[in-house]
Amino acid sequence: MSDLKAFRQEIRAWLEENCPQSMRTAAKLEEQVWGGRNISFYSEDSRVWFERCVEKGYTVPDWPKEYGGAGFDKKQHRIFEQEMERLNCRPPQMNLGIWMVGPAILEFGTEEQKKEHLPKIARGEIRWCQGYSEPGAGSDLASLQCKAVLEGDDFVINGSKIWTSYADESDWIYCLVRTDPTGRKHDGITFLLFDMQTEGVDVKPIELINGETHFCQTFFDNVRVPKANVLGEVDKGWTVAKRVLEFERDMMSNMESTVAVSGQSPRTIGQKYLGDDNGRVTDDVFRHAIAKHEVNRLAMELTPQRMVDEYTQGVGDPTVGMILKYVGTEEEKRKYELMIKMAGEHCLGWGDDISELEEQLTSEWLGTKTYSIAGGTSEIQLNIIAKRALGLPEK
Numbered sequence: 001m002s003d004l005k006a007f008r009q010e011i012r013a014w015l016e017e018n019c020p021q022s023m024r025t026a027a028k029l030e031e032q033v034w035g036g037r038n039i040s041f042y043s044e045d046s047r048v049w050f051e052r053c054v055e056k057g058y059t060v061p062d063w064p065k066e067y068g069g070a071g072f073d074k075k076q077h078r079i080f081e082q083e084m085e086r087l088n089c090r091p092p093q094m095n096l097g098i099w100m101v102g103p104a105i106l107e108f109g110t111e112e113q114k115k116e117h118l119p120k121i122a123r124g125e126i127r128w129c130q131g132y133s134e135p136g137a138g139s140d141l142a143s144l145q146c147k148a149v150l151e152g153d154d155f156v157i158n159g160s161k162i163w164t165s166y167a168d169e170s171d172w173i174y175c176l177v178r179t180d181p182t183g184r185k186h187d188g189i190t191f192l193l194f195d196m197q198t199e200g201v202d203v204k205p206i207e208l209i210n211g212e213t214h215f216c217q218t219f220f221d222n223v224r225v226p227k228a229n230v231l232g233e234v235d236k237g238w239t240v241a242k243r244v245l246e247f248e249r250d251m252m253s254n255m256e257s258t259v260a261v262s263g264q265s266p267r268t269i270g271q272k273y274l275g276d277d278n279g280r281v282t283d284d285v286f287r288h289a290i291a292k293h294e295v296n297r298l299a300m301e302l303t304p305q306r307m308v309d310e311y312t313q314g315v316g317d318p319t320v321g322m323i324l325k326y327v328g329t330e331e332e333k334r335k336y337e338l339m340i341k342m343a344g345e346h347c348l349g350w351g352d353d354i355s356e357l358e359e360q361l362t363s364e365w366l367g368t369k370t371y372s373i374a375g376g377t378s379e380i381q382l383n384i385i386a387k388r389a390l391g392l393p394e395k
């Protein structure tokens, strides 16, 4: 038996034995386990699942063991993900530290920074948020103005960030600041890591139309951060920032595994609302749309797999990864449009007049609208693909 086959069997057996049954369904929002100083568990099973994964390094399977991971290489990691998907296992911990800043620390951090931050992320002790966008700097992120001035061994930060998801619940922030206002706007940006409890940090939640306060505006008033907390080099933070955006876009290319709480697909919704006694969707147009979605979904599953295979063989086109966020999030939006159309009148209500499933579906459908904004809008992704992957002229 090949090493990878044996590895797959070992992972499969471990998951079968250690993932509690109730952790084998999509987690509702209130059931998700977000790491951090205030970590809480919805149920005893979620605590057990989290602790077992931490012990094996499975909250960050592809990180080195010395930093809390399992040390899996790319192929092993892919197998691990496939086996998790096979049983529909929930992620044991959610954290921007896992998806974004952790991988950046692994790539750009000093040994001291790795030892300080990575094990705490792996063990779910610190929750991170992202301080990139500003009122005047979203798509044009390099125009950011939040300023940091070096005074002795500290940077002193003044300014604000906006749309900082869950800043009010996070422990640390990774933040882009302007350290040199002269020269090209992409230069003179520094990538800083600091504790949200530092004096001078103030967070104001922004109330959304549905009453949630997921977003915050984050203010910095003479916040002192040691120079040692710079990730990468002073004034060269744009390189780190772009890499983190790549991690974010990778993560967002597969939002289904993170946020699809209802666990529904166009096929199940079609069968439920438009199926005959045998569960066959009778409407030709919808049947065609369901088939099209399933083919696209399969292509979305296979493409990253092909990328990993090509990467390990030293061949392949590195620009393929650039399309994934755009294609994945747009397909996810089309998928929900299709499900909402098939559910028809059942998904028009809100509150008491519709079932929990229908409310969930409506809420997820609305949520997908943010996918093509967060992490860089679809228009910006198309610009990046045009310029960097296809080499098209700018004008």
Ligand SMILES: Cc1cc2nc3c(=O)[nH]c(=O)nc-3n(C[C@H](O)[C@H](O)[C@H](O)COP(=O)(O)OP(=O)(O)OC[C@H]3O[C@@H](n4cnc5c(N)ncnc54)[C@H](O)[C@@H]3O)c2cc1C
Pocket: 129, 130, 131, 132, 133, 134, 137, 138, 139, 140, 161, 162, 163, 164, 165, 166, 370, 371, 373, 374, 375, 376, 377, 378, 379, 380, 383
């Ligand atoms: C759910 C969600 C979570 C988020 N979380 C965070 C977070 O935690 N931290 C953080 O820092 N930010 C966060 N953001 C902010 C996000 O990164 C920005 O909203 C995004 O980059 C777009 O910036 P903007 O909102 O300023 O829109 P703008 O940049 O003002 O864009 C407005 C419109 O113009 C279009 N446009 C702009 N420039 C161009 C161009 N050159 N070519 C073609 N079209 C263009 C855009 O595509 C868009 O349709 C989050 C956003 C969302 C929706």
